[in-house]
Amino acid sequence: MTAPNVSCLCLDLDHDSRVFREVLILANCDINVTVQEIKKMQTPKNWLISHFPALASRDYVLFLIGQFLSVIGTWMQATALPYLAYRISGRPLDLGLIGFANTLPTLLFALPAGVLVERWDKRKTVILFQAMMSIQGFGLAYLTFTDQIQIWHMVTLAFFYGSAVAVEVTARQSMLIELAGRESLPSAIALQTTVFNLGRVLGPLGAAWLIASTGSEGSVFLANGVSFVFVIIGLFFARTSFKVKHEAHKQQNMSSEFKEGLLYIRQDAAVLSAVLMSALLGFFGIPLLQQIPALARDVLKTAFDTEALIAARTSSLYMAQGVGAVIAAFMMAYLSSTNKNKILLWGQIAFIFPVIILGMTLNTPVALVLLALIGWGTVAQLISMNIMIQMRVPNELRGRVFSIYFWALQGVAPFGSIMIGWMAQTWSVQTAIITGGVVCLLGIAFVRLLFLRTGQSSA
Helix, strand or coil: CCCCCHHHHHHHCCCCHHHHHHHHHHHHCCCCCCHHHHHHCCCHHHHHHHHCHHHHCHHHHHHHHHHHHHHHHHHHHHHHHHHHHHHHHCCHHHHHHHHHHHHHHHHHHHHHHHHHHCCCCHHHHHHHHHHHHHHHHHHHHHHHHCCCCCHHHHHHHHHHHHHHHHHHHHHHHHHHHHHHCCCCHHHHHHHHHHHHHHHHHHHHHHHHHHHHHHCCCHHHHHHHHHHHHHHHHHHHHCCCCCCCCCCCCCCCCHHHHHHHHHHHHHHCHHHHHHHHHHHHHHHHHHHHHHHHHHHHHHHCCCCCCCHHHHHHHHHHHHHHHHHHHHHHHHHHHHCCCCCHHHHHHHHHHHHHHHHHHHCCCCCHHHHHHHHHHHHHHHHHHHHHHHHHHHHHCCHHHHHHHHHHHHHHHHHCHHHHHHHHHHHHHHCCHHHHHHHHHHHHHHHHHHHHHHHHHHCCCCC
């Protein structure tokens, strides 16, 4: 086989040095290649795959499309439910109570779920629990349309939904490597977070539009119930091509298997430090964002407020947070090889200091900018910790270790929700936000100094 004429090929190509190097490599390898074949290397599809490797998997793409449509519905409901609750009762504590009910199941069920998920088919588990989650949306829609909805209904259905999420999230995160492969796992995690946070931007917009068009939050809940169908359909057609069959080993009881995962975390200081920092974020940080409806109605109020203006302000605050989150998720997907420890540190800075300042401002535009920074910092932290954990953990321990991390992040959140809600109602929303930000600052600084002094943690 004759090597191609490199000088002729270069006349037909652009002067991109990268393409020129590829032609030289092909020539040296004595591969007969046409100009058209060289140009195909630079198609948008190949560019996307080279920068976002998980998109090379057809099965992952099917899941991702369905997940994107589903999370739009999830964020629509996440906007409408606290707005409806606060409109009905006007009590910040009720927002904390709903958050408590939504995250309490993680405290109760996430740890056993980590053991059980490793015994089950993860794709089928996600399908089953996505179907269960849709029931909550349809239930809220029915109660709202029939004017029967009360706070206790919201709390009960939030607990039901949270119970499904406690199992589904662990199964879904553990399933990503089976859809995309180990080498593409950082890209798969970041892309999934990107679509999740795109939903965070589009969801509040969709919720505000539906409430304004129909005059009822029930339309939002109905749309969310329907949205779960898309991810279920995507997973019906997807296959777990990279699934690894574990070597046969003697069956242990759940307690022994859980202790095995816990022992691994204790021995891996980087994972342990990530788990501790996620617990601080889950208890004092994320519950602060449940007070956005109170912030919009009571702190950022104006003399000309109407229900429509308050709803629009609430939606815009959620959307600003979502914009920052999308930017962070896209950056993490594009820069998947960047040092995650540095990004984690910048994420913590971008979260903590804007939170403290948010508690001091009465200006809506300033609050929007601060929430965008908070959204960026939140997602930068979560993706960094998720990738650090999943890339270090062996396949046979992934479900158990991730469930412990998820438990630390969300399992403590019920108590954080109640505490922040109580502080907001007893003192003020602003005092609660400032206090939460200061505690996050002191706690994360302590964890970092602790592991730095022992010389054990890369985080």
